[in-house]
Amino acid sequence: xxxxxxxxxxxxxxxxxxxxxxxxxxxxxxxxxxxxxxxxxxxxxxxxxxxxxxxxxxxxxxxxxxxxxxxxxxxxxxxxxxxxxxxxxxxxxxxxxxxxxxxxxxxxxxxxxxxxxxxxxxxxxxxxxxxxxxxxxxxxxxxxxxxxxxxxxxxxxxxxxxxxxxxxxxxxxxxxxxxxxxxxxxxxxxxxxxxxxxxxxxxxxxxxxxxxxxxxxxxxxxxxxx
Amino acid sequence: xxxxxxxxxxxxxxxxxxxxxxxxxxxxxxxxxxxxxxxxxxxxxxxxxxxxxxxxxxxxxxxxxxxxxxxxxxxxxxxxxxxxxxxxxxxxxxxxxxxxxxxxxxxxxxxxxxxxxxxxxxxxxxxxxxxxxxxxxxxxxxxxxxxxxxxxxxxxxxxxxxxxxxxxxxxxxxxxxxxxxxxx
Numbered sequence: 001x002x003x004x005x006x007x008x009x010x011x012x013x014x015x016x017x018x019x020x021x022x023x024x025x026x027x028x029x030x031x032x033x034x035x036x037x038x039x040x041x042x043x044x045x046x047x048x049x050x051x052x053x054x055x056x057x058x059x060x061x062x063x064x065x066x067x068x069x070x071x072x073x074x075x076x077x078x079x080x081x082x083x084x085x086x087x088x089x090x091x092x093x094x095x096x097x098x099x100x101x102x103x104x105x106x107x108x109x110x111x112x113x114x115x116x117x118x119x120x121x122x123x124x125x126x127x128x129x130x131x132x133x134x135x136x137x138x139x140x141x142x143x144x145x146x147x148x149x150x151x152x153x154x155x156x157x158x159x160x161x162x163x164x165x166x167x168x169x170x171x172x173x174x175x176x177x178x179x180x181x182x183x184x185x186x187x188x189x190x191x192x193x194x195x196x197x198x199x200x201x202x203x204x205x206x207x208x209x210x211x212x213x214x215x216x217x218x219x220x221x222x223x224x225x226x
Numbered sequence: 227x228x229x230x231x232x233x234x235x236x237x238x239x240x241x242x243x244x245x246x247x248x249x250x251x252x253x254x255x256x257x258x259x260x261x262x263x264x265x266x267x268x269x270x271x272x273x274x275x276x277x278x279x280x281x282x283x284x285x286x287x288x289x290x291x292x293x294x295x296x297x298x299x300x301x302x303x304x305x306x307x308x309x310x311x312x313x314x315x316x317x318x319x320x321x322x323x324x325x326x327x328x329x330x331x332x333x334x335x336x337x338x339x340x341x342x343x344x345x346x347x348x349x350x351x352x353x354x355x356x357x358x359x360x361x362x363x364x365x366x367x368x369x370x371x372x373x374x375x376x377x378x379x380x381x382x383x384x385x386x387x388x389x390x391x392x393x394x395x396x397x398x399x400x401x402x403x404x405x406x407x408x409x410x
Contacts, residue, residue, distance in 0.1 A: 007314045007315075008314075010314075011310075011311050011312075011314050012311075014311075015300070015303065015307075015311050018302065018303060018307065019300060019302045019303065022302035022335070023302055081298050081300070081301065082296065082297065082298030083297075083298045083299065083300055085271075085276055085292075085294070085297050086297055086298075086299070086312075086348075086351070088275075088276060089274060089276070089290070089291065089292050090291075090312050090351065090355055091312070223275075
């Protein structure tokens, strides 16, 4: 690309948005999944109240699965459509990674907001510390989007990428989920606040680290194709 | 300038090509001929860095643009959006005009364009990058007579501007553009 790094990142972000909004596949699947699973949960609970810890675990499970539907598509689609070579030739790999990761972050934030709205509307769970909840959701979205983008980038060129993405995502996302649940449950009155704050810091640190390490790692990945 | 030295590529046990040594200097056009499956596309991908050679090395003194038949365009993006994506500060209309893509097609999704039109979009992206080394893989496949002359004039322009062109083709008519030839 004839431009600077920042404008390349913005161009990738814009391209992802246009392709996603016109293709609709990922957002529709993730949105439908969130809607259906939250309705099922509220019907199953039928007035019973979830504990803070259980509510946080359910929110995180839903957020992770919603992300796993839509997020990896960004890289896998490039390979499946045959457009990856165009990017590899003309675009900076670091800008491609960052643009895609930021788009995934936006998707995660939208999914997290919709999920929170539906979840608290349809269940009787109450938030005791809104600040902690918002920060743990934000930190979670950063960590999930960065990890998922990294997973998709790692498996994009593999022969059995759709199967591999799950296997690679597991070790990357389990620590995120553990930290996320620990951070979020304190916002709903469960667990120790100090543990929640430490988990929140860990979550944000994990996300920021994954965002930082992604572009140089991806440059190496794209340089090697056998 | 682009130089290949003892270049070889093997997929599993089978060598696609081996021991290729050549150099293409500024202002030259190398036409790579060969039957289907001879390894022309693999050679061009190896030269552009999309594939790592099994042995040998490639040296280039400038960035490489590569337009190939098997490269896909984004089906949901229009030609104008493609050019804007790959150069945020460029003039997409000028390049689309140069490759002979007519204005009504500029804002249509690429999925609605013909093979020949998409080939012109890929050529426009390559030319817009202003890279000195241009690799073209089967540019005349699926292209009408007007499209062929667009590709031919683009090649002549790059060569006359002291650029390097490597053209992989099955079409013997493309030989007239060559300053050098390589048979695989």
